[in-house]
Amino acid sequence: MADRRRIRLWPHRVMTANATDAPRTGVVGHRAGVRRPPRTLTAAAVVTAALFALPGGYVVWRVMGGSASPLALLASRGTLEPLWRTIQLAALVSASTAVLGTGLAWLTTRTDIPMRRLWRIVVPLPLVYPSFVGAAAFISGLAPGGIVHDLIGYLGVDLTTRLHGLTGSWLVLTLFTYPYVYLPVAARLTALPGAFEENARLLGDGPRRVFARVVLPQIWSSIAAGSLLVFLYTVSDFGAVHLMRFETLTQTIFRTRLFDRDRSFTMALLLLVLALLVVAAERTVSRSGRRRGAGLDTVGDRRSLTVPLGRWTTPALAATSSVVGLALVAPAVSLADWGLFGFLRARQGGMPLRLDWHDVLGPTWNTVWISVLTALVATVVVLPVAYLVTRHRSRLGEVVNAVVVAGFAIPGLVVALSMIFWTMHASPFEFLIGSMPVLVFAYVVHFGAQAMRTAQVAVGTVPRRMDDAARLLGAGRLRRLATVDLPLMAPGLAAGAGLVMLSTMKELPATLLASPIGFRTLSTQIWNTYEALFLPEMAILAMVLLCISAVLTWLLVVRQSEHLR
Amino acid sequence: MATTILLVLGLSASTTACGGGDPESLTVYSGRSEKLIGPILEAFTADTGIVLDVRYGSSNDLALLLAEEGDKSPADVFLSRSPGPAGFLDDLGMLAGIDDDILDRVADGDHSPDGTWVGFAGRGRVLVYNIDEVDAADLPDSVFDLTGPEYQGRVAVPGSNSSFQDWFTLFRLRNGDDVAIAWLDDMVANGSRFYPKNGAIVEAVGRNEIQFGLVNHYYNFQKVAANGDAQRSANHGFAHGDDGGLMIIATAAVIDSSEEKDAANKLLAHLLSDEQQTYLTDKVYEYPLALGVESADVLPPAPTDRVGAVDIDDLAAEFRRTMEIIEASGVLDQ
Numbered sequence: 001m002a003d004r005r006r007i008r009l010w011p012h013r014v015m016t017a018n019a020t021d022a023p024r025t026g027v028v029g030h031r032a033g034v035r036r037p038p039r040t041l042t043a044a045a046v047v048t049a050a051l052f053a054l055p056g057g058y059v060v061w062r063v064m065g066g067s068a069s070p071l072a073l074l075a076s077r078g079t080l081e082p083l084w085r086t087i088q089l090a091a092l093v094s095a096s097t098a099v100l101g102t103g104l105a106w107l108t109t110r111t112d113i114p115m116r117r118l119w120r121i122v123v124p125l126p127l128v129y130p131s132f133v134g135a136a137a138f139i140s141g142l143a144p145g146g147i148v149h150d151l152i153g154y155l156g157v158d159l160t161t162r163l164h165g166l167t168g169s170w171l172v173l174t175l176f177t178y179p180y181v182y183l184p185v186a187a188r189l190t191a192l193p194g195a196f197e198e199n200a201r202l203l204g205d206g207p208r209r210v211f212a213r214v215v216l217p218q219i220w221s222s223i224a225a226g227s228l229l230v231f232l233y234t235v236s237d238f239g240a241v242h243l244m245r246f247e248t249l250t251q252t253i254f255r256t257r258l259f260d261r262d263r264s265f266t267m268a269l270l271l272l273v274l275a276l277l278v279v280a281a282e283r284t285v286s287r288s289g290r291r292r293g294a295g296l297d298t299v300g301d302r303r304s305l306t307v308p309l310g311r312w313t314t315p316a317l318a319a320t321s322s323v324v325g326l327a328l329v330a331p332a333v334s335l336a337d338w339g340l341f342g343f344l345r346a347r348q349g350g351m352p353l354r355l356d357w358h359d360v361l362g363p364t365w366n367t368v369w370i371s372v373l374t375a376l377v378a379t380v381v382v383l384p385v386a387y388l389v390t391r392h393r394s395r396l397g398e399v400v401n402a403v404v405v406a407g408f409a410i411p412g413l414v415v416a417l418s419m420i421f422w423t424m425h426a427s428p429f430e431f432l433i434g435s436m437p438v439l440v441f442a443y444v445v446h447f448g449a450q451a452m453r454t455a456q457v458a459v460g461t462v463p464r465r466m467d468d469a470a471r472l473l474g475a476g477r478l479r480r481l482a483t484v485d486l487p488l489m490a491p492g493l494a495a496g497a498g499l500v501m502l503s504t505m506k507e508l509p510a511t512l513l514a515s516p517i518g519f520r521t522l523s524t525q526i527w528n529t530y531e532a533l534f535l536p537e538m539a540i541l542a543m544v545l546l547c548i549s550a551v552l553t554w555l556l557v558v559r560q561s562e563h564l565r
Numbered sequence: 566m567a568t569t570i571l572l573v574l575g576l577s578a579s580t581t582a583c584g585g586g587d588p589e590s591l592t593v594y595s596g597r598s599e600k601l602i603g604p605i606l607e608a609f610t611a612d613t614g615i616v617l618d619v620r621y622g623s624s625n626d627l628a629l630l631l632a633e634e635g636d637k638s639p640a641d642v643f644l645s646r647s648p649g650p651a652g653f654l655d656d657l658g659m660l661a662g663i664d665d666d667i668l669d670r671v672a673d674g675d676h677s678p679d680g681t682w683v684g685f686a687g688r689g690r691v692l693v694y695n696i697d698e699v700d701a702a703d704l705p706d707s708v709f710d711l712t713g714p715e716y717q718g719r720v721a722v723p724g725s726n727s728s729f730q731d732w733f734t735l736f737r738l739r740n741g742d743d744v745a746i747a748w749l750d751d752m753v754a755n756g757s758r759f760y761p762k763n764g765a766i767v768e769a770v771g772r773n774e775i776q777f778g779l780v781n782h783y784y785n786f787q788k789v790a791a792n793g794d795a796q797r798s799a800n801h802g803f804a805h806g807d808d809g810g811l812m813i814i815a816t817a818a819v820i821d822s823s824e825e826k827d828a829a830n831k832l833l834a835h836l837l838s839d840e841q842q843t844y845l846t847d848k849v850y851e852y853p854l855a856l857g858v859e860s861a862d863v864l865p866p867a868p869t870d871r872v873g874a875v876d877i878d879d880l881a882a883e884f885r886r887t888m889e890i891i892e893a894s895g896v897l898d899q
Binding site for chain 2: 517
């Protein structure tokens with residue numbers, strides 16, 4: 001009985017532990033064991049910050065060089081309304097994805113839900129739909145005459161609601177962005193030992209209680225990290241809100257980009273300020289979360305606990321299937337419907353498909369290598385900052401973190417233009433214009449945020465005492481990184497890299513503007529066919545994109561976290 | 566140091582260029598989709614041996630890219646879906662004068678007054694309607710009719726679309742701001758609905774989500790060509806001379822910093838050649854602009870008014886005003 005009370009109260013126990021016997025337990029959250037960061041780490045972080053600040057610097061430069069007064073623009077009705085709509089939408093989507101992503105992560109990592117392996121591959125995939133493709137497929141599938149609408153009609157359900165505005169944007173963005181929460185949370189759950197949960201269970205706590213008291217405090221910072229990414233993504237999204245006819249800040253930026261550049265750039269600056277505020281808020285929340293018990297040892301008994309779902313199996317399966325059904329299958333069915341229509345049309349002597357192998361193979365290969373390369377580079381680039389923030393609790397690290405993460409809110413178009421601007425104005429690098437390094441650099445700057453927060457969580461899972469032990473045994477810094485830290489961080493890093501990879505695969509404006517001329521990826525081809533309204537061709541390309549993203553997610557993300565078991 | 570590198574690069578580029586008359590390649594920034602214009606560009610390479618390096622993208626984004634690149638841009642030719650982005654670059658002084666014999670291939674209204682861009686294909690503004698719901702005999706003669714009670718809640722307006730804004734700018738300049746604003750306000754009061762894109766409107770009209778839409782003619786032709794009888798929508802042209810009809814022209818321009826202006830002009834001449842103009846109208850369902858080339862039979866009579874035909878002093882200011890009016894009308898919230 002006494003034991004049971006101790007377990008229930010463990011978060012408080014950890015807090016006291018912080019103050020008293022922290023060095024022995026190695027719990028993160030005490031200053032005593034925090035060493036000054038090595039100079040190389042600090043230097044690397046400063047360089048990273050400077051590079052990631054380039055798009056923001058470009059926006060500030062343009063606003064200052066504009067002829068209109070930024071303050072007058074900011075105070076106008078045309079600014080405040082889109083700003084309010086943006087905040088509403090981003091907050092709603094963040095909240096719903098936090099619930100959805102966490103629930104799915106728990107179900108697929110901690111329970112005996114049937115077909116667990118399959119779920120772990122397909123649940124993150126909705127992220128890969130380019131926003132405009134997903135929204136277009138979703139809208140046309142659910143509209144009268146659309147395949148989903150008709151199928152549901154057979155079941156006697158009449159869908160007459162027309163999706164648009166806040167509701168439509170919220171629904172579509174929730175379905176396509178919950179993987180930002182799912183991947184980091186699933187990675188964190190995989191890395192956590194089941195011992196605490198097992199003890200709590202043995203002592204009589206039900207699964208719900210175990211989740212609320214034991215699991216939630218440990219995955220809190222991963223949820224916050226994921227929801228932050230969702231917030232920033234929603235703020236920067238153009239495709240979905242455009243099709244859903246919801247005028248957010250990014251829509252205003254796009255609409256005014258050519259003939260009212262002052263306003264366009266002022267809006268971009270406003271977006272950036274909003275992003276910085278949200279990043280700061282998230283840091284505060286996740287720091288308080290850490291005090292509540294994150295950073296527990298992740299080594300030791302690695303068998304994690306499996307909760308038998310029992311009579312909850314059917315509801316859990318139904319919930320998971322309906323999310324995957326809506327977010328992944330429904331758009332895929334619409335795409336398959338369009339693609340098949342094109343095939344049949346060509347077979348019956350109608351207009352032939354304007355697509356040949358040349359249009360598919362080269363772009364597919366380009367998509368694969370550039371997204372994997374970007375994911376690797378992004379992970380390596382953010383790692384020093386993650387160490388600085390998590391291991392050394394450095395103020396500088398916090399600033400660099402804010403710069404890197406807030407940059408995610410800047411729309412891809414602005415990032416691409418800023419890359420051109422800076423390469424033009426940095427004469428020694430002029431020769432790089434239109435070259436592959438600039439493209440990869442643009443991707444890394446745009447998506448680095450996705451790797452950053454997951455990398456911090458990953459660094460936080462490495463217990464200091466293991467590192468200290470290795471140091472005592474004479475292992476050098478690099479050796480410790482390779483043999484102690486990296487294996488432990490692998491699932492977290494892979495989750496972040498997976499996010500970057502999936503995002504890069506679908507990225508459009510930077511690929512169109514900053515790539516070497518003639519470089520085609522699947523997303524540029526999809527855009528090309530969509531612009532010409534060749535829907536069957538677009539659908540086939542989008543399905544190819546979906547398939548290769550499934551293969552890569554399995555190879556690089558799911559297996560990565562499974563090798564630990 | 567940087568200047569030296571630039572000089573060396575510039576020298577080597579110009580020596581290769583002077584070598585054999587035509588350069589080996591040209592760089593084109595194209596706001597027209599590859600699926601539509603690709604075959605025409607391939608034919609140019611086949612005819613002249615000049616390879617084209619093409620960057621495809623949205624016209625507005627490519628114009629912004631060119632503005633950032635300035636006189637260091639690798640682009641020789643810019644193809645835009647409408648005169649707006651070309652006018653934006655013209656205002657920045659980034660476009661070169663086009664050879665007179667090329668400008669003479671089109672009517673006066675189809676090139677810019679100062680000869681810095683030339684139109685090569687046209688799309689008409691029309692009213693698309695659902696053929697199951699609407700009797701062809703009841704179709705309106707004028708865009709002003711759409712504010713009447715029989716159209717309440719039945720018309721789609723692509724308020725944020727650049728073609729619509731092109732049209733609205735000319736509509737405004739011809740009728741004055743008061744009339745234009747009153748019309749748009751009446752449309753809003755009449756429950757007209759906002760859609761972001763022409764293509765989305767044709768889709769929605771085809772599935773009877775809404776019955777009418779203000780769009781470019783080309784989208785319905787593509788949908789009918791692809792879907793046949795399954796596509797339940799058709800185009801309706803407003804009466805001849807009505808403000809609702811207008812030709813949006815795709816434009817070509819030579820970038821002022823190009824070192825290959827002769828070859829660039831050759832490409833423009835190719836776009837306006839009889840052969841390529843015939844291809845454009847027969848295969849892509851656009852209106853040819855070269856004098857003496859007939860539109861494909863299936864196309865409705867070409868609208869007479871052009872966006873480029875009005876000499877607009879400050880294009881950017883006019884477009885800004887158009888956007889202000891559209892935003893103030895509340896049509897984007899419909």
